[in-house]
Amino acid sequence: MQLTGEMLIGGAAVLGHDAEIQAINPATGETMQPAYPGGAGAEVERACALAWEAFDTYRALSLEERATFLETVAAEILELGDALVERACAESGLPRGRIEGERGRTVGQLRLFAQVVREGSWIGVRIDPALPDRKPMARVDLRQRQIPLGPVAVFGASNFPLAFSVAGGDTASALAAGCPVVVKAHSAHPGTSEMVGRAVQAAVRKCGLPEGVFSMLFGSGSKVGQALVADPRIKAVGFTGSRSGGTALMKTAAARPEPIPVYAEMSSINxxxxxxxxxxxxxxxxxxxxxxxxxxxxxxxxxxxxxxxxxxxxxxxxxxxxxxxxxxxxxxxxxxxxxxxxxxxxxxxxxxxxxxxxxxxxxxxxxxxxxxxxxxxxxxxxxxxxxxxxxxxxxxxxxxxxxxxxxxxxxxxxxxxxxxxxxxxxxxxxxxxxxxxxxxxxxxxxxxxxxNGYPTGVEVSHAMVHGGPYPSTADGRSTSVGTLAIQRFLRPVCYQDFPEALLPEALRDSNPLGIWQRVEGELRRN
Amino acid sequence: MQLTGEMLIGGAAVLGHDAEIQAINPATGETMQPAYPGGAGAEVERACALAWEAFDTYRALSLEERATFLETVAAEILELGDALVERACAESGLPRGRIEGERGRTVGQLRLFAQVVREGSWIGVRIDPALPDRKPMARVDLRQRQIPLGPVAVFGASNFPLAFSVAGGDTASALAAGCPVVVKAHSAHPGTSEMVGRAVQAAVRKCGLPEGVFSMLFGSGSKVGQALVADPRIKAVGFTGSRSGGTALMKTAAARPEPIPVYAEMSSINxxxxxxxxxxxxxxxxxxxxxxxxxxxxxxxxxxxxxxxxxxxxxxxxxxxxxxxxxxxxxxxxxxxxxxxxxxxxxxxxxxxxxxxxxxxxxxxxxxxxxxxxxxxxxxxxxxxxxxxxxxxxxxxxxxxxxxxxxxxxxxxxxxxxxxxxxxxxxxxxxxxxxxxxxxxxxxxxxxxxxNGYPTGVEVSHAMVHGGPYPSTADGRSTSVGTLAIQRFLRPVCYQDFPEALLPEALRDSNPLGIWQRVEGELRRN
CATH class of the missing domain: 3.40.309.10 (Aldehyde Dehydrogenase; Chain A, domain 2)
Structure with a gap:
């Protein structure tokens, strides 16, 4: 892949007009090509508009379609081949074995989230059927499911140029939840970011999804990062980085006319x-x-x-x-x-x-x-x-x-x-x-x-918690690694007395999706 | 019950020294006795200290003990008999039928949360057993459960003097989650609050729990309410009221050295x-x-x-x-x-x-x-x-x-x-x-x-959502009515390679609690 230095906004590749970012190979001190001119307000606006436009279509995909998309992202990343490993090694100074392992983890967690999507427990179905004969008052029919929050801004981390960057854990869990993603790429590895970003863009195209499901911007924290978090169409934030960076995003998110959740993983001495x-x-x-x-x-x-x-x-x-x-x-x-x-x-x-x-x-x-x-x-x-x-x-x-x-x-x-x-x-x-x-x-x-272990290995699995009380994260009620991470991007909606024709499939008595449903408080799947 | 005008701090009853609160019977315009002198910093300090002290003991109770406590609170409220109904009617201007119904709802939701506690799904058990032979690297043993956040500050609402006040939905769900509660009673119905508060206090005593599991303060928003939310031992807030009141608490909570979640139900035009x-x-x-x-x-x-x-x-x-x-x-x-x-x-x-x-x-x-x-x-x-x-x-x-x-x-x-x-x-x-x-x-x-219904009936059940995007609530990821409300006060903790002797019962392979466990991603209960 020929790197172009462009941002990816929906289906387009766009060159920025702001200050240039260039990677430095930390092992040699050399500046790497190409330069990545940063984006600013216009690009944030365009990416958010496309993400918002894509949201209702993307969240309405079948479980199978959404899972297949995640698997396609994984396949497209593998398609990049050794060029991705070489670029990531050069931009990060991390050894080949580590980057290869990290690629495996990145692809693995996309596939794991595909399984989670298909299994369907994340929909959190609860059904309390009508009780027309209840005394003194009849009970209405109540059905609950979790729906995605909306477009999510994801900030790539420096220390995992693949597994916590453009198509890393935050992106995978947000996409799994049904949220379009706008990534602010980390300035330390723009080439790696472009390669992975183009892989995600290709997957969006192959799966026939609305282009706004994924965008990726380069640029400064103030011009791109803060603007993203302040945009009214962004409904949640995923971040891994410093405490100062994370708390700055928390402040911006809390000061919005509509405050939004920030999942910032910030600092820990373990x-x-x-x-x-x-x-x-x-x-x-x-x-x-x-x-x-x-x-x-x-x-x-x-x-x-x-x-x-x-x-x-x-x-x-x-x-x-x-x-x-x-x-x-x-x-x-x-x-x-x-x-x-x-x-x-x-x-x-x-x-x-x-x-x-x-x-x-x-x-x-x-x-x-x-x-x-x-x-x-x-x-x-x-x-x-x-x-x-x-x-x-x-x-x-x-x-x-x-x-x-x-x-x-x-x-x-x-x-x-x-x-x-x-x-x-x-x-x-x-x-x-x-x-x-x-x-x-x-x-x-x-x-x-x-x-009797050491904390430096973080397994991507169902039971993992990579989170903790403030200030290790902005929100100790969640994890950024492992399948529970999908819950960060969901919220419950209740449907009262819906006719079958309007009821989401997940909430039907016939359970056409074959997922777990909590009926009158009891879990069942049939 | 002879009303005394006292606050309830742990096992004690304490007269405040700040400005007095007196209920007004809105139907007659008459001022009601007794007067309730407000608390201030010292009472907030004492209530929070006791709550913190009680936390580890209270959260370690067995499911049966915690459920029994909730049922005892319900029984003690019913024990108050008609005097509670009369006082609540007089303080709120609401008709007897409505208050009797609301008492039923209050008692009913305490009992429903007792069932939820016993059923145990809220613990969110996830088990990924060790895979010592996995290549290229063995997998450690990982087990996750949800634990309570810590002491919760609950603000009584004016419009539900029983169901969303001292022992209302927020208190019931926080206690069910394993969180001690410090209530700031609403100034419109202090006598009703004292009666219900004494019922909860009696239940704490009968069940032999640490006194700090429950306290109730009277006083001003600035001297008691804001001080409670700012106290470092308070880990979450439940509130139902005005948008100005809710957003003021959100600001205080976000400005703490350790920000905490605020679940404020604020305004809606439905x-x-x-x-x-x-x-x-x-x-x-x-x-x-x-x-x-x-x-x-x-x-x-x-x-x-x-x-x-x-x-x-x-x-x-x-x-x-x-x-x-x-x-x-x-x-x-x-x-x-x-x-x-x-x-x-x-x-x-x-x-x-x-x-x-x-x-x-x-x-x-x-x-x-x-x-x-x-x-x-x-x-x-x-x-x-x-x-x-x-x-x-x-x-x-x-x-x-x-x-x-x-x-x-x-x-x-x-x-x-x-x-x-x-x-x-x-x-x-x-x-x-x-x-x-x-x-x-x-x-x-x-x-x-x-x-084809009207929104004014809110069933307390498993599938209800009484929540919504900002500004209807501070945090659209949750509900304040119905059993899902317990999740507001929980966070996940992962246990890696724990010996059986140290493993919480909920996480053991033998499943002594008989609860649902997600093992390798699959739900099971055996």
Whole structure:
């Protein structure tokens, strides 16, 4: 595919007129071609108008048609072949294996959502049949289903150029729900975005859908991003990025004449609790595997373990010694963008210069233009609790260990933490009571709790939660990974005393779709 | 029960120190005893501290214990006997039959939520078992459940002194979800609130629950209401009232260091579409039954039909003639409070004085101190669309008829309407294609669509939706009536690789609770 530097607005490809975006290959520092001139108000207007126009038609597709469309998007992405992998590697600095895996995940989640669409539980059918003879008053016939909210603005993330970008999780779940999508592509990987965007555009065309089902814009946060979120035809927002970026979108969305939901996945330091028996039995092993999780992908995961809590003493010292050894052997890794590297270096410098924080170890020195050096720090619970700045995420391979005087202090620190995507417990049988005591606090604070694992792997499945209380996300009632994500883009509508001719198929007594229906409060499928 | 004028904070009864609230019997104009001194910061602090303290214990109750508690609240309300009915009638001006019915609804919805709690689908169990042999990577064991958000602030509504007040729908659904509740009682019916509050307090005691599961405060919106919503231990808000009140709470909630969801049910004019064949066949009957819905309960329902759309011509004239006759015979009715009457009179005066609006009819003259006179107005589509003020809700028995040149114009007006709780279609077989064309617009605009009924009855059931896009509610993704309301107060948590000993019962393979579980994406219960 010849990249053109154009935005995709419905079925058209349009060159912008605003400031140009160009990708930088972070491994070489080279500027990549082509340039992507940004869009502005006119392009936002056109994309939103087309999305609105497409909405009623798109949401009225049969389950099979909608599922087939998602599968066609997946097939078109695979059709891009190795060129997509090469471009994504070059624009992100991520290794080929990672990008290939991410492509598999991207295609896999589109196919998984196709299954979810076909299965139909997301329609949330509820039927309370009329009771004409009820005393003292007859009951009317009431039937409920979930319908899509409307066009969704999706912001591509920097750290998953495929799986959380143009055709990533937010796009897949919004399209699955029946919502047209307008993507604001991330400026770090415009070429990858154009390729994937053209794949989605091709799928829209092949499936004969209204062109407005999908558009993709390039441009600045203020001219394109904020304008999208402010547009009255946009009814929800999906975002993965920084806290400042996410909260700015939340403000815009709340200030609209009609406020809309923002699903922003923002920041998390993902505390890891090393309980005493585990630390006693496996300090060296945990130190090593923890560093593996910390440095994976240059630490550029939302679920990177940025905080470790343990009781001070020889076992913790053994953990630190093992982590130090592993970290000192960890090669510097290319980070996604010069901007991300700079923010990482500033975060590390802040910790290095902090009077109450001690450096445990550093990774190997950098040898390329955009490389980040891993770092591990230590402080104690009282000092940590005395400075809220120590709780700020340092996006990259840096982590802070908190020495606690006892397990109760670990729990007390947990109780003061902000909302997080994940919390991890390393434990042995002897730690069960400690873990039990800690769990209610963690449930209130995080979206996913792991035992004896590391948070950096996020499975795309039915039970996954990639979400959590604010500020890990804007809205802790949801997840951005896994099939539950479809529910973010739905709302219930009740149909009272509808004649059969006007009743949506999903709500008919004969159940022609063969989906689960809750009848008088009882689930059934027949 | 001897009323004391006290607030209920956990197990205690506490007299406030702020400005006094006293109910006024709207039928007589008399001030009622006792006085209720308002609370302020200290009482909000104490109630929230107790609620937070109670949260982990309350949410850990078994399903049976939680359900029994809800049923005990219902029983304690019935125990109040006729004294409750008398006080509620006196404080609200509502007739005995209505208050008795409302008590039945209040008790009924507590019992219905008890059933919902026992049935357990609200826990939303999802299980993706470990796949240790999966290639290229093993899959971890992932299990998801919904947990309650935390303490909820509930604002009593004026127009349902039982069913949407201290132990009304918001309280019942929050308690069912596992959330402690702090109620801000409505100032219009403090005696009714004290009685019901003491019934809930007694149920908490009888069931041996932590006292903080329920508190109830009196006081001003600024000193108690806003302080409650701003308290960091409050995690969600339930409100039914005015748009100005609801949007003020939304602002406070969004400005918190941790923003929280606000479920505010605010305003709606509930358009009624009279399609041509129906109007041709039943103009006189529709005119009469429409006025019955309009004047019911002095028009003080969120779902009151405040807007009628029809094609101009002799059939619409016949409808207007019939409605005029019915309305002119409609007696004036006592409204809830002098303040509500004043706002109603101002709204009616605004329509009377509007150059583009014509009065069709007035109800009978008022004979009591707080009575409202019903009123019906007419304008045309172009004039209606030219002045957004004509779309403002006039809370009470007033409605505006829009003459449209054709059905397409009816649809065009619908497309411009703000979000609504309901829309109603009056139709005959000959109107099916018109109705079909109108439905996509209505689905996007409202929470409940009725055919050949009137919106003023709201059944409490599984399929009901009493919600809708902004500004009918703050959050169109939910309902405040019916069993789906429990989902407003829940969020998902994922448990990864948990040992059996630490796994919540709901998530175990053996399914000891016997509830529905979604295993690998498939629902099952065994």
């Amino acid at each position: 505390p890891v609790f090393l309980l005493p028996a585990a630390l006693n039995k496996r300090a060296a092993e945990i130190g090593k595997s923890f560093v593996g999780s910390l440095t994976m992908g240059a630490g550029q995961f939302c679920t990177n373990p940025g905080l470790v809590l343990a009781v001070e003493g020889p076992d913790l010292d053994a953990f630190l010694a093992s982590a130090r050894t592993a970290l000192e052997a960890a090669p510097a890794s290319t980070m996604l963008t010069p901007g991300i590297l700079k923010a990482y270096q500033e975060g590390v410098a802040r910790l290095k210069g902090h009077a109450d924080v001690e450096q445990v170890a550093e990774g190997q020195l950098c040898s390329g233009p955009t490389q980040g050096q891993a770092a591990l720090f230590v402080t104690d619970a009282a000092k940590f609790m005395a400075d809220v700045a120590l709780e700020e995420e340092v996006f990259g391979a840096a982590s802070l260990v908190i020495r606690c005087s006892d397990v109760a202090t670990m729990k007390a620190v947990a109780e003061k933490l902000e909302g997080q995507l994940t919390a991890t417990i390393q434990m042995e049988d002897g730690d069960v009571e400690h873990a039990r005591a800690l769990l209610p606090t963690l449930e209130r604070r995080v979206g996913r709790i792991l035992i | 358009p009624v579409f009279l399609l041509p064949a129906a109007l041709n066949k039943r103009a006189a009957e529709i005119g009469k039954s429409f006025v019955g819905s309009l004047t019911m309960g002095a028009g003080q329902f969120c779902t009151n039909p405040g807007l009628v759309l029809a094609v101009e011509g002799p059939d619409l004239d016949a409808f207007l003639a019939s409605a005029r006759t019915a309305l002119e015979a409609a007696p004036a009715s006592t409204m809830l409070t002098p303040g509500i009457l004043k706002a109603y009179q101002e709204g009616v005066a605004r329509l009377k004085g509007h150059a583009d609006v014509e009065q069709v009819a007035e109800g009978q003259l008022c004979s009591g101190p707080t009575q409202g006179q019903a009123a019906l107005f007419v304008t045309d589509a172009a004039k209606f669309m030219a002045d957004v003020a004509l779309e403002e809700e006039v809370f009470g028995a007033a409605s505006l008829v829009i003459r449209c040149s054709d059905v397409a114009t009816m649809k065009a007006v619908a497309e411009k309407l703000e979000g609504q709780l309901t829309a109603t279609i009056q139709m005959e077989d000959g109107d099916v294609e018109h109705a079909r064309a109108l439905l996509p617009t209505l689905e996007r605009r409202v929470g409940r669509i009725l055919i």
